[in-house]
Amino acid sequence: MNFIDLFAGAGGLSEGFIRQGFEPVAHIEMDAYAAQTLKTRAAYYYLKENGGLDVYHRYLKNLITRDELYQEVDSKVLKTVLNREISNQSIDEIFQTIDESLENKQTSAVDVLIGGPPCQAYSLVGRARDPYNKEHDPRNYLYQQYVKFLEKYKPKLFVFENVPGILTAGKGKLFEDVKRIMDEAGYDIEARILDASMFGVLQKRRRVILIGWVKGTGLFYPDFDNYNHKYLVSDILNDMPALQPGETRDFIYNAYPSDYLRKHGIRSDDDILVQHISRPHNDHDREIYKLAIEQWDKEKKRLKYTDIPEKNRTHKNITAFLDRFKVVARDLSYSHTMVAHIAKDGHYYIHPDIKQLRSLSVREAARIQSFPDNFFFEGPRTAMFTQIGNAVPPLMAESIAEKILQILENRIERQIELSI
Template structure:
């Protein structure tokens, strides 16, 4: 079963589909660092499939270069990653490249289309800051490019992911247009707000998951059961070495993996700890981090900006965004939502250990998003945080892919029965 991933980012959504046996025809992503991450992940899957993960591990340990890693991979695999913007100017060329790739496949159909246009234009925070409600933001209309792929490749099903703000942007008119053009393209659709915590992700993260299927088929929007569990955020933080601001401690874990890490495939026996990197913090911010951790540890309350002594405040605004400093509490079942703002300063993602007084490392942030430890993010630290914050959690993606796969296989089974 083949799929195309549009606006692919670092590949969180794609990762879930690959785990369920889907084959990528193309990942299209305009950000150069994210596209590089997709290539490196494609190399990982190729080498794993061919029993050569030792090559990938040498790359993680800085024993070979990225170019040397790629030389060990079939070039057709790397060419599935298209580092291009999707626009009126590029779309014909993208179609041509994808068509050429499909010609070389045993199955030349695109079974599933996945992806979600950049979501900043629809976000509630973004619209609150824009007096025109981002009415003229071109990112509001990237869904039209998505629909062009539906019309061109006619996949049996598609998955369109976005933030809840897409439902109410432009007083709901924007989403009405999304539904209208998808209907005209020949698809029934249903949209629901799903929380990543339903799927085993230790994070509260609400997203719109729109699923569409070809009219006249008996596909439907699947039901996803709740993932009730006993795990805590500490289960994804306690096995990595302690860090001070600006430190990196890679390769060796501090303790054996927790049950959660093993059960959900985030850490396996042959993994190497990489990208356990902390940003630098000044002493002023670390002092506020101490206040925030104490507030949580002693009172189980979040620090408000007005709780900070006036002489230590750097913002005059004491009426809005009062929770700009927030501890990732390890004694809860779920973290708060991981967003791309973590690339800016880390104040919203303070590590809970008062002996460390820092924000989360790259690897810790990736784990909260349910990325496995063998997933390497390319680019400087800021770029890696951005990729992580923008991603669809792979565990969530895998459960969605599993339901999509079941529907496609059931349809195939029925066709075989009818042929007899």
């Protein structure tokens, strides 16, 4: 089975499909750093398949450059990543590149299309700040570009991911249009709001997962079992070396991996700790972090902005956004939602250890999103956080991919039985 990933970001959704044996035909992503991350991940899988992981590990240890890493990889693999914006002006060229990739794989058929347009345009916060409710934002209409790929490649099935706000944007009219043009393209669809915590991700993260299939094929939206467990957020933090703000400590873990990390493929025995990078913080913010941690540890209460002594406040607004400072509680089963705002400051993602008084490191944030430790994010620290915050958690993606694979394989078996 193969797939095309649109608006691919850092590749969280793609990661899940690759783990289930799907082969990428193309990843299309407009952000240069995210596209570089996709290339490096493609290099990882190529080297893993061809017995060259020692080369990848040398890259992680800064012993070779990225160009030297890529020299060890088949150029056709790297060319499957297209750093392009999907628009009316670029789409024909993108189609041409995808056609060449399909030809290299000696096929003309695309099994699955995955991806979701940038979601800020549909977010409730985004709409609250826009007096026109985002109706003039061009990102609202990127789903129309998505449908052009359905019309061109006619995949058997597609997965379209987005924030719940897409269902209510424009008083529901926008989503009605989404359904209409997908119907006109020849697909039955169903959309459900799923939470990443259902799939073993230690994070509460609600997303719309829309699945569509070619009309008349008998395909359907799969049911997902709720993943019950006794793990805590501490299971993804306890083996990480302590950091002070602005510090980086790579290559050596602080302890053996927890059962959670092993079981879910986040850390294995041969992994190398990388990108355990903490952003700098001033003393003023660290005082507030201390208050937030103490209040959680002693009372299990979240710090409100009005709880902060007046001398420590920097905002005059004490009626809205009162939860600006939030501890990632290690004694809960789930973290709160990881979003791209973590790239701007870490106030909403305070590390629970009062001795460190910092926000989460890049690697800790990636773990909350269920990215494996061997997943390397390209770009400066801010770009890494943005990629992580925007991603689909790979564990969630893998569960979806597993069900999609079962559905498609069962269909093939039925077709074989009918032909005998």
